[in-house]
Amino acid sequence: MNNSDSNPRVLVVDDEAPVWELLGEKLGRSGFDWQGCSSGEEALDWLGRKHFDAIISDMKMPGMTGLKLLEETRKNHPHIAFLMATGEDDIRVAVEAMKLGSDDYLVKPFHLDAAVGSVRRALEKKLLEAELEKYREHLEEIVDQRTRQLQIASKRIEHTYDDTLEALGAALDLRDTETAGHSRRVSLYCLEIARAMGCTLEQLKTIARGAYLHDIGKIGIPDSILLKEGKLSSEEQTVMQTHVRIGYELLSRIPFLSTAAEIVLTHQERYDGTGYPQGLTSEEIPLGARIFAVADTLDAMTSDRPYRQALPFSTAREEIIRESGKQFDPDIVRVFLSIPEQTWGNIRKEVAGVRGRMGNLARGGLRPSVREVQVQ
Numbered sequence: 001m002n003n004s005d006s007n008p009r010v011l012v013v014d015d016e017a018p019v020w021e022l023l024g025e026k027l028g029r030s031g032f033d034w035q036g037c038s039s040g041e042e043a044l045d046w047l048g049r050k051h052f053d054a055i056i057s058d059m060k061m062p063g064m065t066g067l068k069l070l071e072e073t074r075k076n077h078p079h080i081a082f083l084m085a086t087g088e089d090d091i092r093v094a095v096e097a098m099k100l101g102s103d104d105y106l107v108k109p110f111h112l113d114a115a116v117g118s119v120r121r122a123l124e125k126k127l128l129e130a131e132l133e134k135y136r137e138h139l140e141e142i143v144d145q146r147t148r149q150l151q152i153a154s155k156r157i158e159h160t161y162d163d164t165l166e167a168l169g170a171a172l173d174l175r176d177t178e179t180a181g182h183s184r185r186v187s188l189y190c191l192e193i194a195r196a197m198g199c200t201l202e203q204l205k206t207i208a209r210g211a212y213l214h215d216i217g218k219i220g221i222p223d224s225i226l227l228k229e230g231k232l233s234s235e236e237q238t239v240m241q242t243h244v245r246i247g248y249e250l251l252s253r254i255p256f257l258s259t260a261a262e263i264v265l266t267h268q269e270r271y272d273g274t275g276y277p278q279g280l281t282s283e284e285i286p287l288g289a290r291i292f293a294v295a296d297t298l299d300a301m302t303s304d305r306p307y308r309q310a311l312p313f314s315t316a317r318e319e320i321i322r323e324s325g326k327q328f329d330p331d332i333v334r335v336f337l338s339i340p341e342q343t344w345g346n347i348r349k350e351v352a353g354v355r356g357r358m359g360n361l362a363r364g365g366l367r368p369s370v371r372e373v374q375v376q
């Protein structure tokens with residue numbers, strides 16, 4: 001056997017030794033290393049001991065046939081080029097061998113130059129296949145890597161979103177300390193109703209953000225009006241009502257808050273068209289704003305006011321029923337009524353707990369809870 005480290009190695013299998021000797025010598029003269037053997041069993045033995053790039057195997061041999069050897073080779077050495085040698089009358093079997101994974105077939109008696117050409121082509125084919133395989137694996141690796149990077153980036157973006165929400169919320173809290181717990185409770189009440197209505201995750205996010213920031217426009221209202229104790233004059237009320245547009249203008253410029261901005265703009269609309277700023281009716285009002293209207297009334301009535309104590313949830317419930325079809329969308333009122341009353345009390349306690357734990361840092365105390373709203 002001819003031997004060099006860089007030459008391709010071919011195993012020639014034929015039960016007639018003179019056949020593999022003749023072909024082997026030709027391969028040797030053509031720059032191949034080669035090994036001959038006389039049976040399929042012997043061939044498998046060689047394959048277990050040494051590396052080969054190609055096999056030329058006779059089809060008809062006593063003991064293990066060429067087809068069986070092909071099958072065994074494909075199991076453990078899929079990258080070896082396999083060429084099946086058949087007699088002229090066995091072409092149909094040769095085609096069968098190709099179907100089973102043979103890379104080419106040679107017709108006996110061998111035309112030696114053609115046989116060497118076939119081995120070269122089969123080796124090139126295997127090389128291409130291996131390169132393609134490597135390329136595919138590399139692509140998969142790149143896709144996996146990019147997917148991981150995207151996941152990390154989108155998590156970071158979500159956190160940035162939350163931080164932006166928190167910063168905006170904190171900005172309003174500085175002006176109007178009453179809103180802090182209110183914004184969070186209303187946001188959670190809205191989520192509860194929206195979930196029961198079967199809203200999508202995207203809708204839930206929009207509604208939670210819109211509800212949380214509904215009064216953000218109040219940062220543009222002068223202190224003399226925003227912090228005034230006692231009743232506002234009608235001019236002052238007109239100025240106060242501009243907070244919905246100020247809030248909308250502010251948020252609609254922030255891409256991830258542009259849909260929530262719609263809720264901010266319409267959070268004072270009423271189902272019967274008597275709200276502001278546009279006097280929209282029924283379905284003209286975005287779903288999130290219609291849900292918000294119910295949640296806002298629920299929270300306003302069940303919170304202490306300078307002029308009265310908090311009312312029980314049952315009283316708020318009666319008021320909401322009374323206003324169904326007027327201030328509120330009857331479908332949303334129906335869903336609201338299907339949610340157990342204690343749910344609202346639990347949310348109120350939960351928000352009070354977060355704020356209480358944070359003491360004077362009440363504004364900061366909202367921050368973890370906002371993130372919670374986003375991921376719920």
Ligand SMILES: [Fe+2]
Pocket residue numbers: 214215243267268
């Ligand atoms: Fe408002």
